[in-house]
Amino acid sequence: MDNTVLIAVVSMGAIGVFFAAFLAFASTKFAVEEDPRVEAVQSILPGANCGACGQAGCSNFAAAVVAGEVPVYGCPVGGSETGDKIAEILGMEGSGGSGGKKAVAKVMCNGDDEKCKNKYRYIGVQDCVAASRMAGGGPKACEYGCLGLGTCVGVCPVDAITISEDGLAVIDEEKCIGCEKCVAACPKNVIRMVPYGQQVHVMCNNPEPGKIVRKKCEVGCIACKKCEKACKFDAIHVEGNLAKIDYEKCTECMECVKACPTYTIVGDLENRKIARILEDKCIKCTICKKNCPFEAIEGEVKQPHRVLEDICVGCGVCYEKCPKDAIEMIGSKVEKNKNSKEAV
């Protein structure tokens, strides 16, 4: 009996050793050299495997980035921060993140239950796709607006979408990872990708002529082109009866917001930016004054410059033109008041 145990142990041990040696040999023969950078890149990626970058998952993205097939700022979830880190790993200069501004989804409709009435009462399945197949494209007077039944809420992987009390889908800019799942799910195509942090938006998706839109919705774009005329930066144009902002050109001066008669263009007018001249850096060259499209800066050569706060719209042109970085843009009126108090 003892003998059996001994034989069993020895024979199994021998088999084990044999296969171990075989595998050890095979592992050197078939060794694969992996780029350590791939693993490094993968470790800083969000790891959500959402596929928003166009790759199958984070590991594929990491491999593609190292291979140089996709840009380092290609991860829309991680945004510029992750892009900078990847650039660092790959030994490249970070472009400051400007190339990879995070894109977030936004519902381009402000026609809530009050402003855009329903044509009829819909009591069917609480789902936008189902409702949109009813007569007239759903119960809403406007066939292009947000139905607010929450199909997008269901597909959002990060719970960034809520339905407001007055029946509109609202996407939390902070939570949104830019995976575009809601964009694909929305039967009305009313969700668009916009740059993160962008405040000024045309909140309408209706391409019908102004006359018809006006009957359907209080806040619909009527294509009056007042915004086009108000914009000093050629950043907003009416195309197909709908104003469209070129986010590359938009400086968020919010002149269009002021001009829009239907309040379709939204922007936080109260909190728009304002320029401030840093006295100690200013060399009094009047470049800012010459460049200001709103004539909101006064001052002569070698005289102190001053920003006329009532006129300044915070477009940031002076900020970019100033050769000495003597102008800073203050985020909001609240901040402005705080700063001026400090000055006093």
Added chain:
Amino acid sequence: MELLLLFISTVLINNFVLSRFLGICPFLGVSKKLEVAFSMGLAATFVMTLSAIATWLIQHYILMPFGMERFLQYVAFILVIASLVQFVEMFLKKNSPALYQSLGIFLPLITTNCAILGLALLSALNGYGLVTSTVFGFGAGVGFTLAISAMAGLREAMEFGDVPVPFKGVPITLITAAIMSMAFLGFSGLIAM
């Protein structure tokens, strides 16, 4: 002739997946794409054939002479199979990274694939000789490849089919597997053994 009969019966009549219900895990898991499924079948066939030979050798030259086949069979066979799977994994990682990626977790899971342990045990149970065992193992692998490839082909076709929403995904796959299994029962009249 005997061997040919054994081969055909292993592939069609006693198909490991559809008649013995062994190796269902990769059968359902890796049958989304025909190409990947076929490669999985090849990997499994390779492991099955080799392990049929290796387990026969161990059974007849190590276990039986010392009378240990009753209690050491499982341990010894799993040891052999695990080593072979490791080897296949290394081989694929080196020679076909894309395939290695697409097989994913199912490749190491061949280790615990009951079809392979089942093959080793059945072969020992039926008292097959070395050549017979090898043919049996190869046939089992071919049968597995046939089943998983047919399944993948059907699933690829069904991607475009109008499947009722509650049946989409796993349910329709299971129903398909059941119907395929019934269809394979029809082969039982092919050979009288």
